[in-house]
Amino acid sequence: xxxxxxxxxxxxxxxxxxxxxxxxxxxxxxxxxxxxxxxxxxxxxxxxxxxxxxxxxxxxxxxxxxxxxxxxxxxxxxxxxxxxxxxxxxxxxxxxxxxxxxxxxxxxxxxxxxxxxxxxxxxxxxxxxxxxxxxxxxxxxxxxxxxxxxxxxxxxxxxxxxxxxxxxxxxxxxxxxxxxxxxxxxxxxxxxxxxxxxxxxxxxxxxxxxxxxxxxxxxxxxxxxxxxxxxxxxxxxxxxxxxxxxxxxxxxxxxxxxxxxxxxxxxxxxxxxxxxxxxxxxxxxxxxxxxxxxxxxxxxxxxxxxxxxxxxxxxxxxxxxxxxxxxxxxxxxxxxxxxxxxxxxxxxxxxxxxxxxxxxxxxxxxxxxxxxxxxxxxxxxxxxxx
Amino acid sequence: xxxxxxxxxxxxxxxxxxxxxxxxxxxxxxxxxxxxxxxxxxxxxxxxxxxxxxxxxxxxxxxxxxxxxxxxxxxxxxxxxxxxxxxxxxxxxxxxxxxxxxxxxxxxxxxxxxxxxxxxxxxxxxxxxxxxxxxxxxxxxxxxxxxxxxxxxxxxxxxxxxxxxxxxxxxxxxxxxxxxxxxxxxxxxxxxxxxxxxxxxxxxxxxxxxxxxxxxxxxxxxxxxxxxxxxxxxxxxxxxxxxxxxxxxxxxxxxxxxxxxxxxxxxxxxxxxxxxxxxxxxxxxxxxxxxxxxxxxxxxxxxxxxxxxxxxxxxxxxxxxxxxxxxxxxxxxxxxxxxxxxxxxxxxxxxxxxxxxxxxxxxxxxxxxxxxxxxxxxxxxxxxxxxxxxxxxxxxxxxxxxxxxxxxxxxxxxxxxxxxxxxxxxxxxxxxxxxxxxxxxxxxxxxxxxxxxxxxxxxxxxxxxxxxxxxxxxxxxxxxxxxxxxxxxxxxxxxxxxxxxxxxxxxxxx
Amino acid sequence: xxxxxxxxxxxxxxxxxxxxxxxxxxxxxxxxxxxxxxxxxxxxxxxxxxxxxxxxxxxxxxxxxxxxxxxxxxxxxxxxxxxxxxxxxxxxxxx
Numbered sequence: 001x002x003x004x005x006x007x008x009x010x011x012x013x014x015x016x017x018x019x020x021x022x023x024x025x026x027x028x029x030x031x032x033x034x035x036x037x038x039x040x041x042x043x044x045x046x047x048x049x050x051x052x053x054x055x056x057x058x059x060x061x062x063x064x065x066x067x068x069x070x071x072x073x074x075x076x077x078x079x080x081x082x083x084x085x086x087x088x089x090x091x092x093x094x095x096x097x098x099x100x101x102x103x104x105x106x107x108x109x110x111x112x113x114x115x116x117x118x119x120x121x122x123x124x125x126x127x128x129x130x131x132x133x134x135x136x137x138x139x140x141x142x143x144x145x146x147x148x149x150x151x152x153x154x155x156x157x158x159x160x161x162x163x164x165x166x167x168x169x170x171x172x173x174x175x176x177x178x179x180x181x182x183x184x185x186x187x188x189x190x191x192x193x194x195x196x197x198x199x200x201x202x203x204x205x206x207x208x209x210x211x212x213x214x215x216x217x218x219x220x221x222x223x224x225x226x227x228x229x230x231x232x233x234x235x236x237x238x239x240x241x242x243x244x245x246x247x248x249x250x251x252x253x254x255x256x257x258x259x260x261x262x263x264x265x266x267x268x269x270x271x272x273x274x275x276x277x278x279x280x281x282x283x284x285x286x287x288x289x290x291x292x293x294x295x296x297x298x299x300x301x302x303x304x305x306x307x308x309x310x311x312x313x314x315x316x317x318x319x320x321x322x323x324x325x326x327x328x329x330x331x332x333x334x335x336x337x338x339x340x341x342x343x344x345x346x347x348x349x350x351x352x353x354x355x356x357x358x359x360x361x362x363x364x365x366x367x368x369x370x371x372x373x374x375x376x377x378x379x380x381x382x383x384x385x386x
Numbered sequence: 387x388x389x390x391x392x393x394x395x396x397x398x399x400x401x402x403x404x405x406x407x408x409x410x411x412x413x414x415x416x417x418x419x420x421x422x423x424x425x426x427x428x429x430x431x432x433x434x435x436x437x438x439x440x441x442x443x444x445x446x447x448x449x450x451x452x453x454x455x456x457x458x459x460x461x462x463x464x465x466x467x468x469x470x471x472x473x474x475x476x477x478x479x480x481x482x483x484x485x486x487x488x489x490x491x492x493x494x495x496x497x498x499x500x501x502x503x504x505x506x507x508x509x510x511x512x513x514x515x516x517x518x519x520x521x522x523x524x525x526x527x528x529x530x531x532x533x534x535x536x537x538x539x540x541x542x543x544x545x546x547x548x549x550x551x552x553x554x555x556x557x558x559x560x561x562x563x564x565x566x567x568x569x570x571x572x573x574x575x576x577x578x579x580x581x582x583x584x585x586x587x588x589x590x591x592x593x594x595x596x597x598x599x600x601x602x603x604x605x606x607x608x609x610x611x612x613x614x615x616x617x618x619x620x621x622x623x624x625x626x627x628x629x630x631x632x633x634x635x636x637x638x639x640x641x642x643x644x645x646x647x648x649x650x651x652x653x654x655x656x657x658x659x660x661x662x663x664x665x666x667x668x669x670x671x672x673x674x675x676x677x678x679x680x681x682x683x684x685x686x687x688x689x690x691x692x693x694x695x696x697x698x699x700x701x702x703x704x705x706x707x708x709x710x711x712x713x714x715x716x717x718x719x720x721x722x723x724x725x726x727x728x729x730x731x732x733x734x735x736x737x738x739x740x741x742x743x744x745x746x747x748x749x750x751x752x753x754x755x756x757x758x759x760x761x762x763x764x765x766x767x768x769x770x771x772x773x774x775x776x777x778x779x780x781x782x783x784x785x786x787x788x789x790x791x792x793x794x795x796x797x798x799x800x801x802x803x804x805x806x807x808x809x810x811x812x813x814x815x816x817x818x819x820x821x822x823x824x825x826x827x828x829x830x831x832x833x834x835x836x837x838x839x840x841x842x843x844x845x846x847x848x849x850x851x852x853x854x855x856x857x858x859x860x861x862x863x864x865x866x867x868x869x870x871x872x873x874x875x876x877x878x879x880x881x882x883x884x885x886x887x888x889x890x891x892x893x894x895x896x
Numbered sequence: 897x898x899x900x901x902x903x904x905x906x907x908x909x910x911x912x913x914x915x916x917x918x919x920x921x922x923x924x925x926x927x928x929x930x931x932x933x934x935x936x937x938x939x940x941x942x943x944x945x946x947x948x949x950x951x952x953x954x955x956x957x958x959x960x961x962x963x964x965x966x967x968x969x970x971x972x973x974x975x976x977x978x979x980x981x982x983x984x985x986x987x988x989x990x991x
Binding site: 229308315 | 486488499507514578682745777800809813814815816817819820823824826830831833851873875878879880881884886887888889
């Protein structure tokens with residue numbers, strides 16, 4: 001770390017969001033340093049499935065973010081190349097029964113009105129899309145815009161692009177403090193020295209709250225544990241991302257207890273990924289066979305052919321979420337020079353490009369592509385006192 | 387088939403026993419018999435279809451012990467085992483693939499989950515007051531060009547064919563690698579009528595063993611080695627030391643190998659290449675303990691010989707850092723069948739004592755009695771000293787990382803080449819975890835057992851970063867081990883079986 | 897090798913009748929039959945017996961309809977119908 005070098009922006013975190021921020025900042029012509037205490041994709045990104053979804057977003061700020069980000073991913077896909085495994089596979093949401101179907105149709109209607117492409121699927125037409133789906137479902141809605149990417153590769157490739165554009169990347173370097181003077185950010189203290197900069201971006205995932213507290217500021221980003229079960233490599237059985245209509249309700253839930261829904265998709269390598277569970281248990285890394293068992297059972301009921309497929313591993317990740325289930329993107333009015341790009345919960349991969357673009361716009365003093373009011377970092381004190 | 391299988395078995399209640407023993411090799415069998423002698427109820431779960439593990443692998447065609455060393459000991463033990471099974475004191479489960487050992491509540495019973503009978507794949511669950519993990523070890527293979535060809539196998543595989551099925555692996559066999567195991571493998575093949583083209587040892591045992599302390603530690607084993615050497619001499623098998631097989635050649639199957647001379651760090655000596663015709667290459671560079679169940683159960687691990695290998699930390703009674711969980715045999719450090727038997731004896735006694743205490747009654751052995759005594763301590767210490775000397779004689783030297791080229795497959799399951807590992811490192815991966823995330827080695831069926839050590843060594847070589855020199859937090863091997871070997875599912879499990887764990891208190895109290 | 901001829905059993909491999917030694921693993925049966933490779937990976941590379949003790953999952957075969965069985969661990973039984981696998985294995989067969 002060369003003493004005396006000063007940057008426009010220091011990005012803390014080299015996961016998918018931090019890497020995207022570094023890329024967009026560098027592309028905007030700013031001098032950038034990235035600081036990461038592990039290596040690329042060491043945190044939540046390494047546990048991600050690579051979802052790029054519009055299907056699960058409620059109309060409102062998050063859907064607007066998702067729609068713009070979806071377009072940006074198309075552009076990025078060309079830049080990143082085939083190694084990122086970006087696939088426009090589409091998402092199919094299925095309803096277990098008529099009640100769920102009605103809820104799903106109503107929800108999809110509001111999304112369509114907000115510009116999302118949706119296609120209702122009658123029960124008899126489900127096998128055309130997914131031949132191995134269980135019989136007896138009440139149809140569903142198909143979202144052709146949903147995509148999947150290999151998140152770790154995407155993050156690593158974004159970081160390399162950022163480097164090519166002049167960014168300095170410091171891996172295995174821990175942030176130990178935020179330097180301020182006259183009420184403004186002047187730099188970031190790390191285990192290997194100080195990085196002088198007028199702005200810094202908090203892209204520290206589930207540790208974003210801890211990083212903010214180094215600057216003396218509360219930021220209610222908490223971890224929400226999820227498990228994913230991985231099967232042995234299988235021939236292509238599942239063509240799209242398939243999930244049940246209760247997935248959306250679970251995301252929006254504030255419950256700390258265990259919630260599971262069924263989310264299933266194949267990968268380029270042939271394994272099938274099975275989710276999804278959400279629990280607020282802090283950073284508890286212990287294995288939960290019970291949760292894994294529930295995910296396995298749900299997967300089997302949706303795709304009976306999977307009953308004999310073998311799970312070869314399962315793993316857990318910690319989604320960083322905020323109390324109102326919206327991310328935190330933009331400048332922190334409590335400390336000029338501090339920007340946040342965190343709290344994306346399970347949508348970090350999908351929303352990384354739009355986050356990067358917005359952060360770059362804010363850092364360069366340009367008008368942001370989307371209104372940032374609902375995403376501002378200081379909104380929680382108002383919510384708490386409301 | 388679009389309907390849910392009409393036969394979703396209602397989960398049957400778990401078998402309740404005193405001690406669950408995982409593995410029926412020398413350590414597991416000895417522990418089982420010892421514990422049953424002490425009056426404890428024992429359940430033995432083993433992957434194989436017959437007891438004996440790998441050291442004592444046998445089949446009806448080899449049941450007279452013709453290919454075995456130490457056969458009378460095994461026969462005696464097997465008889466005692468069979469008697470206990472017949473009397474109902476040992477519940478013996480062959481063909482059981484244990485995928486998880488856990489303790490739902492601190493101080494409560496252990497739950498052992500297995501997939502029973504690979505042809506049917508049913509769920510089997512056992513509850514026990516104490517557990518002994520004796521899952522043995524497997525050959526360490528070093529990736530070289532052509533090593534995935536049919537006909538290239540581990541030294542252990544050639545041995546298993548012979549001892550288990552009385553089948554000779556091929557007609558012209560090269561036995562290669564490093565370690566005392568090469569001699570019995572080669573001798574057995576020669577005795578069975580194979581043409582053993584050469585034994586190719588990368589180390590220099592004779593030179594190394596000149597030191598008096600090493601002689602003292604190893605002299606008891608000389609007659610055994612001498613027997614193998616004599617047999618090999620009778621069959622005119624050339625023995626090469628400081629040599630290695632660095633390439634295997636063939637189209638659909640092996641037809642020849644390249645042998646080179648090695649320098650002191652195992653680097654190839656240029657110009658020393660020789661071709662040997664062979665239809666089988668049986669290669670092994672020592673053994674790697676199988677400790678995934680221990681890692682997942684939270685037992686403390688230490689670095690074992692060789693990059694990426696770990697062994698259980700145990701006390702004088704073979705108890706791990708998890709109370710009530712014991713480890714015996716190769717899982718505590720590779721040391722051979724005799725050491726495995728001593729450790730099994732100690733673990734069996736201690737586990738019986740622990741189970742009796744937990745169950746609140748004395749059971750033959752007074753609850754609280756020790757597993758070890760002065761005699762077992764002496765034997766165990768002597769055998770461990772021998773094992774330590776062998777580790778050093780046959781330690782894998784770093785020059786091997788120059789044998790594979792960019793096209794060499796490192797991860798067999800996912801067919802990941804050295805070139806792809808290097809591309810991941812170029813993208814910023816440096817430790818094993820990030821290399822795994824970007825290039826996917828170790829993500830297939832075997833979950834990195836076969837390639838893990840090679841990936842660790844090659845990653846360290848090409849990235850310049852070694853997991854062992856990480857941040858200050860990693861002050862013991864347990865954290866490294868957790869990342870390297872932690873496998874929540876130690877064996878593949880059908881989703882149908884996993885689904886049975888959704889009910890009840892399969893694990894964490896919630 | 898053994899002094900007396902070994903008993904043999906009949907199995908089917910990819911639709912062809914084989915006579916193999918009794919009491920040997922499926923991997924040993926293939927080996928004795930002179931076929932060291934019996935599987936294709938997803939990149940169509942040949943594989944057969946590797947670790948021999950059930951750790952590496954290279955030797956997978958389908959036995960009586962159950963895919964992904966480790967041939968090095970499973971004894972061949974009279975009447976077994978064995979199919980070799982290619983690609984992902986789960987239901988992908990040559991014959």
